[in-house]
Amino acid sequence: MNRTVLDLWVGLFVIAGIGALLFLALKVGSTSTINAADSYEVTADFQNIGGLKPRAPVKSAGVVVGRVADIRFDNEKYEAVVTLRLANRYAFPKDTSAAIMTSGLLGEQYVGLEAGGDSQKLKDQDRIMITQDAVVLENLIGQFLYGKAQEGAAK
Amino acid sequence: MQHDTLVEIENAVFGYGARPVLKGVNLTAKRGQVVAIMGSSGCGKTTLLRLIGGQIKASQGTVRVAGESPGELDRTGLYRLRRKMGMLFQFGALFTDMSAFDNVAFQLREHTDLPEDAIRDLVLMKLHAVGLRGAAHLMPAELSGGMARRVALARAIALEPMLVMYDEPFAGLDPISLGVTGNLIRRLTDTLGLTSLVVTHDVQESLKIVDYVYFVSEGVIMAEGTAAEIRASGLPYVHQFVHGESDGPVPFHYPARPYADDLGLGEGSA
Amino acid sequence: MILGWEREVLKQAIENLGNHTIQGVWRIGFACRFFLAVLLHSGTAFRRFGLTIREMYFTGVLSLIIILVSGLFVGMVLGLQGYETLQRYGSESALGTLVALSLVRELGPVLAGLLFASRAGSAITAEIGLMKTTEQLSAMEMMAVDPLARVVAPRFWAGVISMPLLAALFSAMGILGGYLVGVRLIGVDEGTFWSQMQGSVDFTQDILNGVIKSVVFGLAVTTIALFEGYDAPPTAEGVSGATTRTVVTSSLVVLALDFVLTAFMFRGLN
Numbered sequence: 257m258n259r260t261v262l263d264l265w266v267g268l269f270v271i272a273g274i275g276a277l278l279f280l281a282l283k284v285g286s287t288s289t290i291n292a293a294d295s296y297e298v299t300a301d302f303q304n305i306g307g308l309k310p311r312a313p314v315k316s317a318g319v320v321v322g323r324v325a326d327i328r329f330d331n332e333k334y335e336a337v338v339t340l341r342l343a344n345r346y347a348f349p350k351d352t353s354a355a356i357m358t359s360g361l362l363g364e365q366y367v368g369l370e371a372g373g374d375s376q377k378l379k380d381q382d383r384i385m386i387t388q389d390a391v392v393l394e395n396l397i398g399q400f401l402y403g404k405a406q407e408g409a410a411k
Numbered sequence: 412m413q414h415d416t417l418v419e420i421e422n423a424v425f426g427y428g429a430r431p432v433l434k435g436v437n438l439t440a441k442r443g444q445v446v447a448i449m450g451s452s453g454c455g456k457t458t459l460l461r462l463i464g465g466q467i468k469a470s471q472g473t474v475r476v477a478g479e480s481p482g483e484l485d486r487t488g489l490y491r492l493r494r495k496m497g498m499l500f501q502f503g504a505l506f507t508d509m510s511a512f513d514n515v516a517f518q519l520r521e522h523t524d525l526p527e528d529a530i531r532d533l534v535l536m537k538l539h540a541v542g543l544r545g546a547a548h549l550m551p552a553e554l555s556g557g558m559a560r561r562v563a564l565a566r567a568i569a570l571e572p573m574l575v576m577y578d579e580p581f582a583g584l585d586p587i588s589l590g591v592t593g594n595l596i597r598r599l600t601d602t603l604g605l606t607s608l609v610v611t612h613d614v615q616e617s618l619k620i621v622d623y624v625y626f627v628s629e630g631v632i633m634a635e636g637t638a639a640e641i642r643a644s645g646l647p648y649v650h651q652f653v654h655g656e657s658d659g660p661v662p663f664h665y666p667a668r669p670y671a672d673d674l675g676l677g678e679g680s681a
Numbered sequence: 682m683i684l685g686w687e688r689e690v691l692k693q694a695i696e697n698l699g700n701h702t703i704q705g706v707w708r709i710g711f712a713c714r715f716f717l718a719v720l721l722h723s724g725t726a727f728r729r730f731g732l733t734i735r736e737m738y739f740t741g742v743l744s745l746i747i748i749l750v751s752g753l754f755v756g757m758v759l760g761l762q763g764y765e766t767l768q769r770y771g772s773e774s775a776l777g778t779l780v781a782l783s784l785v786r787e788l789g790p791v792l793a794g795l796l797f798a799s800r801a802g803s804a805i806t807a808e809i810g811l812m813k814t815t816e817q818l819s820a821m822e823m824m825a826v827d828p829l830a831r832v833v834a835p836r837f838w839a840g841v842i843s844m845p846l847l848a849a850l851f852s853a854m855g856i857l858g859g860y861l862v863g864v865r866l867i868g869v870d871e872g873t874f875w876s877q878m879q880g881s882v883d884f885t886q887d888i889l890n891g892v893i894k895s896v897v898f899g900l901a902v903t904t905i906a907l908f909e910g911y912d913a914p915p916t917a918e919g920v921s922g923a924t925t926r927t928v929v930t931s932s933l934v935v936l937a938l939d940f941v942l943t944a945f946m947f948r949g950l951n
Binding site for chain 3: 259262263265266268269270272273274275276277279280281283284285311313364
Binding site: 464466489490491493494496497498500501502504505506507517518521522563 | 811812815816817819820821822823824825826827831
């Protein structure tokens with residue numbers, strides 16, 4: 257095997273390999289981890305977070321504005337404390353509400369932010385006061401059946 | 412011819428595990444000589460070469476090559492010493508992924524900073540010396556056994572060593588290649604001022620070219636002398652070896668229990 | 682009497698087990714020392730990068746066909762099977778996510794590692810084992826060239842560099858295959874396919890971890906392959922046995938390491 261032919265092949269191989277890596281990096285994946293320098297953290301308490309996971313997206317009006325950074329259980333209030341890491345370029349009013357939503361019937365869960373009307377903005381380490389829990393399918397069905405039963409009884 | 416001693420082995424003892432291979436060997440090779448080490452298969456001839464090459468270390472006694480003792484040297488020292496040695500392995504041991512040319516050029520490229528055209532000239536000279544300048548571009552797989560041996564010889568002398576060791580250079584060669592290889596060893600030794608150590612059991616071929624012969628048997632030197640002395644030797648072992656007789660001091664049978672016992676004819680077995 | 686016989690068999694069995702365990706631990710120890718020795722002798726592989734490039738041709742370029750074709754087919758199967766399962770829940774839109782995550786996290790590195798072990802690993806073992814059998818390694822050592830630096834280290838680094846590239850190519854081809862089947866053939870929406878994929882595949886979490894996996898697999902497979910070759914008994918059966926052991930051992934090691942790495946990477950974070 258000629259030396260230059262061999263070099264050429266190895267060169268092509270390396271280019272193809274790096275190309276594949278770039279393809280994976282740019283076309284397939286995205287860097288969802290917002291770096292700490294240009295972001296801020298707020299917390300929100302929920303009674304039930306359903307199946308929310310760290311790194312789940314935080315969306316407002318359907319646009320991803322941050323990620324769930326951490327989920328803890330507060331052993332005094334018996335509530336889940338969810339830390340949201342939001343990008344600096346998105347500022348939200350102090351009375352913004354957070355809800356845990358599901359994309360589609362069985363899709364992944366995310367945190368939805370609905371902006372309020374306050375002129376003051378949320379700052380780092382602030383707490384979102386108004387929250388809405390995840391919809392748990394079993395509870396929903398339970399409520400539905402209970403309602404039906406009551407309807408039936410009222411008749 | 413300069414006649415000081417190049418290789419000197421005094422009372423060397425070596426064993427693989429518990430099995431002793433060499434039990435006190437004395438051997439000297441003078442500069443410019445072709446010295447043969449003969450003996451039946453498995454008697455420790457190759458082990459002697461490995462001692463000289465520093466691949467193994469004698470458990471007792473001294474091994475000296477050009478005043479240095481390969482077993483005692485550190486890695487750098489040993490490699491420095493090995494550059495002055497060439498070795499021809501039993502079947503040539505050519506690098507199968509390189510052409511004959513690259514095989515011969517290997518050491519020049521590894522150990523020298525010579526420009527490529529100087530290497531080319533040197534390699535072609537060495538290949539010419541073994542008559543294979545025209546085969547430079549061939550791969551080892553395309554060479555016959557005898558040619559591969561000659562290329563390996565050219566490779567062994569590439570760095571102009573002071574000592575070349577041959578491990579069974581005649582094994583498996585046809586009579587013509589045999590003669591060619593034998594003559595090459597003699598001629599290269601004389602023209603390049605080498606010292607050659609030939610490990611062989613090919614008596615007839617080697618007696619034609621050597622200056623001095625050592626007979627090794629059971630880990631000791633059984634006999635030594637010039638080619639003429641060996642041919643005329645009256646020692647039963649040497650006689651058996653030189654004339655290729657099947658029975659003698661070296662028995663035809665491997666040591667075993669009495670034949671009758673093994674066949675169940677003995678008294679005690681029934 | 683019978684009790685004595687049974688006890689003897691049991692004793693024999695336990696002795697065998699003990700013996701195998703000791704042998705196994707010895708080999709692992711030797712392999713680790715070998716790995717360290719290769720690292721220490723890696724200077725040449727980088728100083729003369731041409732040597733490594735040459736080996737990259739044999740380990741990397743020659744493995745390309747099998748990697749690309751397998752990647753494509755695995756991706757196509759994932760596309761079909763994934764679609765079959767997902768559409769039962771009305772989540773065909775997650776097909777891109779399924780294909781990409783399975784490939785990037787697991788199948789890419791693992792299958793590429795297994796293919797690499799059987800394609801390049803066995804070739805490395807056979808080559809080194811043959812070089813040892815034909816005394817090429819001894820010859821090199823006698824020429825004062827360290828085979829670890831000249832032969833082993835370039836192959837080692839070639840393997841370590843090639844492996845992540847091959848794994849990335851495998852994943853990329855697989856995603857392409859999933860795309861062809863899912864979007865072109867079945868008709869999942871193209872935009873959803875890619876955007877769902879991008880939305881759920883994280884660069885550091887998934888892609889980088891996959892690359893780290895493939896680097897570790899590359900280290901493991903090449904070390905095993907080189908060690909088995911270097912350690913092979915210098916006979917034809919020895920080399921063929923070593924080649925088989927390379928494929929078996931490195932496949933098992935890849936799968937076991939994959940479990941360990943996955944546990945660390947994806948479990949530890951949640």
